Amino acid sequence: MDILIAVAAKIAEYTIAPIGRQVGYLIFYKAKFKELRDRVSDLEYKRDEIKQRVEEERRNGKTTFDVVQNWLKNVDDAIGEATQLQNDPRRAEAGCSRWSFPNVVTHHQLSRKATKVAQKVVQVRGGGDFSQVAYRPKLDAVSAFTTRSSQNLEPRKPIMENIMHALRDPKVSMVGVYGLGGVGKTTLVEEVYHIAKENQLFDEVVMATISKTPDIKTVQEEIADQLGLRFEEVTVAGRAPRLYQRIKKEKTILLILDDIWEALDLKKVGIPSDGEHNGCKLLMTSRTLDLLRQMGVKEHFRLEVLNEEESWSLFQSKANNLDKELDKHQIAFQLAKRCAGLPILIVTMARSLIDQNIHAWKDALSQLEKVDNEELQEITYSALELSYKRLKDNEMKAFFLLCATIGKDPSVNYLFKYGIGLGIFNSTNIMEGARNRLHNMISALKASCLLLVDNTSTTRVKMHDVVREVAISIAYKDYHILAKYGDGDNLREFPKMDILSNCSQIILRYGAFRQLPEKLDAHNLKIFYLSNFDLSLEIPNFFFAETKFLEVLDLTGLNLTSLPTSFLSLTNLKTLCLDQCVLENIDAVGALKNLKILSLWGSSMIKLSSEIGKLSHLRMLDLSDSGIEIIPAGVISSLIKLEELYMGNTSIKWKIENSDNQDENASLDELRQLSNLTSLELQIQEAWMLPRDLMFHKLERFKIVIGDVWEWADIDDVTLKTLKLKLGTNIHLEHGIKGLMRRAENLYLDEVEGISNVLYQLNGDGFPQLKHLHIQNNALIQHIIDFIERSHIPTPFPNLEKLVIQNLGKMEKICHGPLAVGFFAKLLAIKVEKCNKVKYLLFVSMVKGMPQLAELEISKCNLMEKVVFEDDDASAMNDETGETIQFPLLHSLTLQHLDALECFYSHPPTSSPISLFNNQAKC
Structure with missing residues (x-):
């Protein structure tokens, strides 16, 4: 009996159950399609959620995982299949047959298909539970910032092939390239970077610039960014093992370390060496072979200067339309020859002579032929110095040297402040004209190849390292300009006074001085810049007693609770920057009667000194990002020559009209007295604080934020005219704000009634x-x-x-x-x-x-x-x-x-x- 029961059950399993499913397709026809619609709707909600997350991550610069992209494609396929089934024309015809009965065959087919598609939709839906949908891609160190030029690299093909062969050799772990400054080492290894990337010769390819005064932490961060590594550690010593572990995880990796000037401790950085990671290859560049050998490099290549044919080819490619100006051909050939085969000199010389007449070409050749020293490095300096000498006036030359000496990639804003103090823009007597002159000079220096063209930033200027070195050398030799830059380690001792005594400019950036001399004995000094960021450093009272001809003074990152008494003697000062300082009593500034620019950017002072109201020649006042809350009444209105006023990202407590509680505070009504104002940055919390009939007819640049809904940090530095308004009333129809709206480039409106x-x-x-x-x-x-x-x-x-x-x-x-x-x-x-x-x-x-x-x-x-x-x-x-x-x-x-x-x-x-x-x- 048990056997009979088992046999009967098996028969039922293979006959009755399938029959039941087939009958179910007919009975539950509508239910099957309803279930399909519900499943598709659920999948669509899930798809929209994932797409929203993907878009949010994309806006944060992240890349979507392939598995997420594939899932979204599967979703679209599944929804498309379901939509096609739901729109199948047979559904309309399946209602009845010609005998007025339901079309059983079509019902069965469609119902069965709906069941299978619904199962597929459920299956796809189950694969969409992602904890993360995107990742932050590793940075490309080279391709975003360089333009490849196959013509420049054509003469370098043999050495390029030798380098690639060495990198493929499993017995070679370190490869070096050396040669003179400007010979093209960086361009060469950048091309190696591209070839290794494009041909996937290594799992990872990373490039970092070391430079003359390397900052180990910056090098670590540059490598980590390209590997997608985020440090939790703060110190160099703490980060080194973390970076070491990350590099070791790559089976093969190429690390390119460019522009090494002194032996670099690889272990201190966190780079494997001495066979610690067989898959890690190092490619390094330097100006000397000895340094590469000191680093342990055994396979090295010397990058020679270009020969005459190569130099001439490169010169022709950079001097536009030379084929049409036959009278310049012979001169051009001699110029290319005298550039000693250095690509940077050839390019600089060729571009500087574009559109110049024949006399300028002959003069350039004549000056180059006077060079007696056959040393290539001396020729390098001489040729770049010639480009400097060909600048059309002394103001342009002074501005070029200023770009080189005040720091790497200096801010355009600081170049303007310093240039005003030095009288570089004296051809115009208004600030707006000086700004136009500034930008014209920058364009001219770029056209002369003395400044680099950088499309990523309009707020800073960039200069080639070799050009900067030549400029600093010229500045020191001809104008006694001393420029020293520290990283906290190599600028601990203040320079000796016998070095400083004849200096016209002293630039000391990022020093680590514990003490300053009692007196700065520099009678000819025009600029003094000191940044230290050590609040324990004090400036002696008589420090500036012998610097009466000082025109620009910049003290950044210092504790100046009171100014030294010798400030009173700086009556010739035109520009004073006390940025990112701790300030309290700066009343001595009131004695600087010739001051044109006063910058307190980022400083912690709470109350502005009333003595500033005595600066009758002041043209620019910069209080941006400072802690200033109180401006005494009458200070602003006294500055009747003021043309630029910056008070962005501050919390100034302006006087409320008809209030007796804030008599000492300035009122925004004082802006009426500034009839020469052309630039204004202002942030206030309430619209009613602004006088209704205040007009801004002359403003050429403005960033004005009214209301508590806007963030100052969201304003870009490029746009000249930005207006962000939260106006709870229609007062915009009654005062000068409407006039600014007409001229705005960026306009934000909130609650404009x-x-x-x-x-x-x-x-x-x-x-x-x-x-x-x-x-x-x-x-x-x-x-x-x-x-x-x-x-x-x-x-x-x-x-x-x-x-x-x-x-x-x-x-x-x-x-x-x-x-x-x-x-x-x-x-x-x-x-x-x-x-x-x-x-x-x-x-x-x-x-x-x-x-x-x-x-x-x-x-x-x-x-x-x-x-x-x-x-x-x-x-x-x-x-x-x-x-x-x-x-x-x-x-x-x-x-x-x-x-x-x-x-x-x-x-x-x-x-x-x-x-x-x-x-x-x-x-």
Whole structure:
């Protein structure tokens, strides 16, 4: 009996159960499709969550894991398969057969397919639980900052091949390249870096610059950044083993250490040596072979200067249109020959003579031929010195030396402050003219190849190391300019007085002095710069007693609770910088009657000295990022010649009008007296503190932040005209703020009352200078632009690059009415968030006018149904012309938390197809 029961059960398992499943497909037909819809909906929510996380990480510079990208692709495939099944035309035909009964066969097939697809959706959904969706990629040390030139490297191919062969040799762990400064060592190893990367010769390739005065911590950080390592340790000794462990984890790794001047302790850095890691190869460059041997290098290569043919080829490539100027050919050939085969000299000389007449070429050759010393290093200095001498005037030469001596990659702002003090810009008597002169000089030095072209920063200038060395040598030899830079170890002793006595400029950066001499005996001194960052260092009272001709004084990072009495003798001083200092009593500054620039940037002083009001010639006052809270009444209004006033990122307690409790505090009303003001940085907490009829007609640069919702740190240093406003009332219609709006490049608006149409009520000229518009938290605005209200306005927003709209409760559309031609033509990015009355964002005709749009982000707009919608004009035009609509440059599209979204774009069936992303986009 047991056997019979078992046999019966087995028969049931193989017959009844399958039959039950097949019958279930028929009975639960609708339930199967409902389950499929529910599973797809759940998967879509999970997909949107992962996409949001991916986008957030992307904005933080991270790269999405491949497994996440693959999962998102699988999700799209699964949803696509489910959508195709749900839209299967057989579903409509499966309701009944020609005998009015349900089509059993079709029901069974579709139900079975729905079950399988639902199982696949569930399976894909289960693979989407990621703890992390992205990682921070390792930095590329070279490719982001250099431009490869195969022409410059053509003569170097043989030595390049030898270096690559040595790096492939398992018996060789250290390879060295040496040669004169400017011979092209860095360019060569940068190319090695690229070749090793592109051909995946090593698991990791890292490059770090050591320099003449290496900072071990900086070297550690430079290597760690490229390996994706984040240090928790603070000290050099603590970081070394961490970096060592990280390098050891790589099976093969190439470390390129460029520009070594003295023996580097590899263990101190954290780099394996002496066979500690067989997969670790070191490639080092230096100016001397002895140093490479001292480091343990046995396989080394000397980088020679270029021969005549190579030099001539390189010179021709850099001197534009030389083939068309035959009269210069012979001179050019001789110049190339006299440059001693050094690429940096050839390039510098060739570019400096572009567009010069024949006389300038002959003069350059004549001066080079006078060089008697045959030593190549001397020729290097002589040729670069010649480029310096060819600068057109003494002011340009002084500015070039200033760029070299005040530190590596100096700030443009400090060059301006020092240049004013030294009288470099004396060709103009106004600050705005001096700034124009400054930028013109920088451009001229770049054109002469004495400054590097750096597109990554407009706030600093960069100079080649060899050029800087020559400049410092010239400065010391011809002008007795002493420039020393420390890293806390090599500048502990103050220079001997016999060295300083004849100096015209003394630059001592990042010193570690414990004590200063009682008196600085330097009668000819024009500039004195000292940064120490040691609060225990004191300046003796008579330190400046013998420096009466001092024009620029910069004391950075010192404890100056009271100024030395010898300050009173500095009556010739034009520029005084007491930045990042501890300050209390600086009343002695009031005696500096000729002072033009006073900078207290980043200092901790709480109350500004009333004596500053006596500085009748002051043109710039910089209180940015300082701790100043109180400015005595009358100080600002006394500075009637002031042209630039910087008070950004401060918490100054301004006097409240009609209040008797703050009589000693300055009022913003004092700004009325500054009729020459052209630059202003100001931050206040409440709009009502600003006088209503205060006008700013002459401002050429301004960064003004009003309200407690904005962060000063978010303002970039490049934009000249930024306005961030939180205006709880409509006072913007009553004072000079409206005038600033018309000229702003960056405009941020929060809680601007009384405004329903941004364009016409704030700027009837159409905001011609605006590049960035950010509007948030307004309950009245219905449209950013309403062309119906006023149609005769000039083309609006012709230069706008970014538009951000957040939390506008009544906004229905960006634009209303027929559009003007050419507006939004330069728009790169649009971000819309929490605008819950917007159903349709963009007209098709608007899209056609946005050829540059690269980023589009829309989120939390609960009623939005379509992103792009067809207006009547566009529909008729497309029907007639068959024209396609595209976002050709769009690379970032974010749509999230849009509960009512039906599709991205839809159009009537009679319209021509619309191609939005260079692919057909349909809802």
